[in-house]
Amino acid sequence: MAIIPLFNIQGSVWWGVPIIFVIMDVIFIIASITDKLDGYIARKTNQITEFGKILDSVADKILVVSAMIILVQFGKLPSWIAVIVVLREFLVMAYKSNKAMAANMWGRVKAVMQMSAIILAFLDVNNFGDAFSGRLTGFAFGYNLLVTLLMIIAVVATIISGWNYLKGSKDLMRE
Numbered sequence: 001m002a003i004i005p006l007f008n009i010q011g012s013v014w015w016g017v018p019i020i021f022v023i024m025d026v027i028f029i030i031a032s033i034t035d036k037l038d039g040y041i042a043r044k045t046n047q048i049t050e051f052g053k054i055l056d057s058v059a060d061k062i063l064v065v066s067a068m069i070i071l072v073q074f075g076k077l078p079s080w081i082a083v084i085v086v087l088r089e090f091l092v093m094a095y096k097s098n099k100a101m102a103a104n105m106w107g108r109v110k111a112v113m114q115m116s117a118i119i120l121a122f123l124d125v126n127n128f129g130d131a132f133s134g135r136l137t138g139f140a141f142g143y144n145l146l147v148t149l150l151m152i153i154a155v156v157a158t159i160i161s162g163w164n165y166l167k168g169s170k171d172l173m174r175e
Contacts, residue, residue, distance in 0.1 A: 017123050021074075025122035028067050032115055035059060060111070061089045067118045076121055077128050081155055085114070088162035104168075106161035113154035120147045 012019040039056060042048050065086055071077035121128070124147045130136055131145035 016125055018125075021122045024067075024070065025119060028063070028122065029119060031063050032119075035063065061093075064114050064118065065089065067122075071118070071121055075127055076124065077151070081128070081151060084155055085158055088158050091162055092165050104161065104164055106157055106164055110154060110157035110161045113150055113157050117147060117150035117154045120150065 014022050035056070042052060065082070068077060068082040068085060072079050072082050120143075124144055126136060126140060126144045128151060129144075129148050131141050131148055136144055
């Protein structure tokens with residue numbers, strides 16, 4: 001007896017975007033919002049714990065890196081971008097100690113740019129950088145250019161924030 005799926009999402013599209021990418025995007029957006037909401041509620045109710053700080057940091061990294069790996073898997077993002085992000089996160093985690101360092105401006109820019117670029121990349125029917133191929137026009141060109149530029153800004157902010165973090169943790173490395 002064959003299993004009959006309740007609905008077939010394979011090949012279905014919504015405004016030209018495969019429905020599977022729309023679903024992944026919605027899940028990513030919900031996860032991002034609940035992550036921020038959780039932090040806000042913890043601060044507002046003064047229920048911040050060291051374990052919560054660590055878990056929140058790990059959850060942020062898993063969310064972003066997982067989404068980037070999915071985008072790489074589908075050819076929508078070059079692997080070097082995901083490698084830079086993963087490398088930065090490993091370096092920062094390797095140098096972390098019991099002393100928390102406050103997020104700086106570049107860390108915030110990194111987070112916002114990564115989230116924005118990923119959300120938009122899931123809905124881009126073209127691959128990273130296709131705007132520079134000369135084959136895109138109109139909306140497709142503008143949208144892909146926006147996604148590509150946001151991802152590049154995210155990579156630059158990732159590198160700068162990682163450098164600033166490591167530079168600021170020199171004293172922690174001596175202990």
